[in-house]
Amino acid sequence: MIKIQLTPGWGLPWLEVDVYEFKPSNPELLRQFQHLKDAKTGQNMRVEKASPPLGLQNIDYIEDVTKYDTHVKQIATHFMPIFVGRYYAGEKEEFAKQMFECLVNIDPAQGTEQKLLTEVYYLIMTTYIVSHTLTIPEEHKVEILSKLSNYGPDDYGDKTSPRLANRQIKHFYARLQREMMKMLLGRLQNMLEGSRGYDEWTDAFIIVLGLAIATEGILKNVNSILDSRVGQGDCEMSFAEESANEAVRRIDGCFDIIIELFQKKYARSCNPIKDCKNDWSAKITQPGMITCLQKLSSLIQDKRNFLEERTRVAVSMHNWRQYTSRITARFLLSFL
Numbered sequence: 001m002i003k004i005q006l007t008p009g010w011g012l013p014w015l016e017v018d019v020y021e022f023k024p025s026n027p028e029l030l031r032q033f034q035h036l037k038d039a040k041t042g043q044n045m046r047v048e049k050a051s052p053p054l055g056l057q058n059i060d061y062i063e064d065v066t067k068y069d070t071h072v073k074q075i076a077t078h079f080m081p082i083f084v085g086r087y088y089a090g091e092k093e094e095f096a097k098q099m100f101e102c103l104v105n106i107d108p109a110q111g112t113e114q115k116l117l118t119e120v121y122y123l124i125m126t127t128y129i130v131s132h133t134l135t136i137p138e139e140h141k142v143e144i145l146s147k148l149s150n151y152g153p154d155d156y157g158d159k160t161s162p163r164l165a166n167r168q169i170k171h172f173y174a175r176l177q178r179e180m181m182k183m184l185l186g187r188l189q190n191m192l193e194g195s196r197g198y199d200e201w202t203d204a205f206i207i208v209l210g211l212a213i214a215t216e217g218i219l220k221n222v223n224s225i226l227d228s229r230v231g232q233g234d235c236e237m238s239f240a241e242e243s244a245n246e247a248v249r250r251i252d253g254c255f256d257i258i259i260e261l262f263q264k265k266y267a268r269s270c271n272p273i274k275d276c277k278n279d280w281s282a283k284i285t286q287p288g289m290i291t292c293l294q295k296l297s298s299l300i301q302d303k304r305n306f307l308e309e310r311t312r313v314a315v316s317m318h319n320w321r322q323y324t325s326r327i328t329a330r331f332l333l334s335f336l
Contacts, residue, residue: 001057004144006134006161006169009086013074014137015067018057019165021148029053032163033228034133037090037321044321046231050155052145054162056169068172072129076121080104087128087217088324095303096325099332100213102295103206107288116187116203119180120210126177127214131221134166135159184211192261198270198283208262212328215255219327222247223320241317248315252327259331273297273335300332307333 002021005014024030032051035044075083084104088097106117136144141160145151184207191204226240272280272290276297284290300307307329313322 002054002144002147004054004162004165005137005140006166007137008129008132008134009083009089011082012079012086013071015071015134015169017165017169019054019162020057022053022055022164024053028232029164032133032161032166033231034159034161035224035227044227046227048231049157049159049161051161051163052148052156053164055164059168064172065175068169069176072122072125072173072176075125076118080121083125083128087124091324093303093306093325095299095306096213096328098299099209099296099325099328102292102299103209106286106292116206119184120206123177123180123184123210123214124217126173126180127217127221129173130170130177131217131224133159133161134169135161181211181214188258192265198266201266201270202284202286202289204262204266208258208331209328211258212255212331215251216323216325216327219248219251219323220320223317223323227317244317244320245315248323252315255327256330259334262331263334271335273300273332296332300336304333304336 001018003016004019005016007014030051030053032049034047034049036047037043038045081101081104084097084100087100088094091097103117103120138158141156142153145156145160188204188207188211191200191207194200223244226235226244229235230237230240270280270283272278272284272293273296276294280290280293281287284293307325310322310325310329311333313319313326
């Protein structure tokens with residue numbers, strides 16, 4: 001048994017797991033594709049990296065779910081400012097990061113529902129972890145990998161990740177992601193179908209904005225997975241492009257319905273994004289939320305040209321790095 005640490009991103013807490021070295025029957029388990037953004041061109045690059053043959057020593061559903069849930073809770077409680085930076089690392093335009101910071105900086109002590117914000121954070125964090133490779137921290141890499149039966153100092157580069165263990169661990173984060181997505185969609189449906197009006201506006205707004213942020217991550221991950229399948233020789237690029245584009249268009253259609261239902265429900269009674277100079281204290285009782293909406297309104301006006309450009313980004317595997325802010329732009333511009 002080998003004890004290893006894995007991190008979802010620089011500055012975020014490690015996850016410690018017990019693994020074992022296996023003899024791979026499939027050479028694909030000894031390599032892994034990671035997607036990086038070319039600093040000069042801004043284009044996506046598929047990079048092949050060597051992967052150590054390590055899998056989880058034991059899989060205990062109840063114990064493991066608790067472990068991974070605790071890891072997400074740790075990030076949500078103590079590392080949200082760092083997480084925001086990691087989530088949008090590599091983005092030249094800072095709109096998305098600043099928008100997310102508006103949510104994170106809401107003071108729950110001022111009346112904002114902490115439980116709802118935490119659920120939204122959980123969805124976004126699990127989406128991020130599922131979409132990114134868990135890697136061995138550089139400061140632990142030699143110590144861990146030197147325990148392998150066949151190890152050479154030059155065998156593994158930076159951002160090394162055990163592909164099998166990575167896949168096994170992501171199963172649990174994906175389950176947490178699905179549960180949180182289902183819960184938030186259920187809450188939103190009850191709000192949109194209910195008789196209550198503007199008194200639920202802020203909760204519905206937070207849910208839709210959180211869903212938009214997470215959905216953009218999901219769409220990019222769909223493209224990343226299919227591009228990796230091309231690299232592995234599992235499918236042709238034409239099939240990958242067709243499948244990815246179909247998935248994006250399908251999800252686009254679903255989110256357009258969510259935006260339409262939200263505006264039909266609340267547009268007449270409450271629009272603090274457009275009418276941010278009005279006194280909303282009678283309708284929105286959380287002062288922290290009013291401050292958040294005022295900052296968002298100013299940000300949307302300042303970045304309106306960028307947001308309109310993002311709504312026009314064509315559905316294509318060549319453009320998936322530009323999917324950031326594409327859905328949130330459609331939602332936020334619907335208030336103007």
